[in-house]
Amino acid sequence: LRSMEPWKELENAVAKLYEVQGFEVETNKLMEGKSGVVHEIDVYLRKKKKEIAIECKFKENGVVEKSEFALFLLKLDDLGIEEGYIVTNSRFSEPVKKLADFYGVKLIDGDELFRLLGKYNVSCLELKYRTIPLVKTIEKTFDLLKLFFS
DSSP: OOOOOHHHHHHHHHHHHHHTTTOEEEEEEEEEOTTSOEEEEEEEEEETTEEEEEEEEOOSSSEEOHHHHHHHHHHHHHHTOOEEEEEESSEEOHHHHHHHHHHTOEEEOHHHHHHHHHHTTOOOHHHHTSSSHHHHHHHHHHHHHHHHHO
16 A cells, blocks of 8 residues: 655645644635736735744755745745745755745745654654655764864
8 A cells, every 4th residue: 555645745744734723724726816827825824913934855965945935935926925935845945045035935944844743742653754864964074074174
């Protein structure tokens, strides 16, 4: 029996994470923007008058790039949604971090995601085995080697 696609499990885990915090949650919500174009929001949150759009980016390898951030920013603008998060099991490129800071988009990387899943007791078995600690371990090893050989 094959488990669900990892990107789908990421969306479901993120939805559950906010559901347990009291948000009304919809996944894969289709919404029409001011332009008349329909956009899909991976995880849409509502609590009282507050609405949040979340873009989930599952990465086997690599980081969330500037082009992915730009597409999400376009959705937020066209839909008139003021609060947006991008959640990944991986990491964000440096340009994405700068853009997110400038545009007020919250970024949740793999480390923070797994901390939050643990805090709110949300299980995500498939993702547990597909995360980035190995990448960070390799990076730290290279950093140590640079210290010794420079």
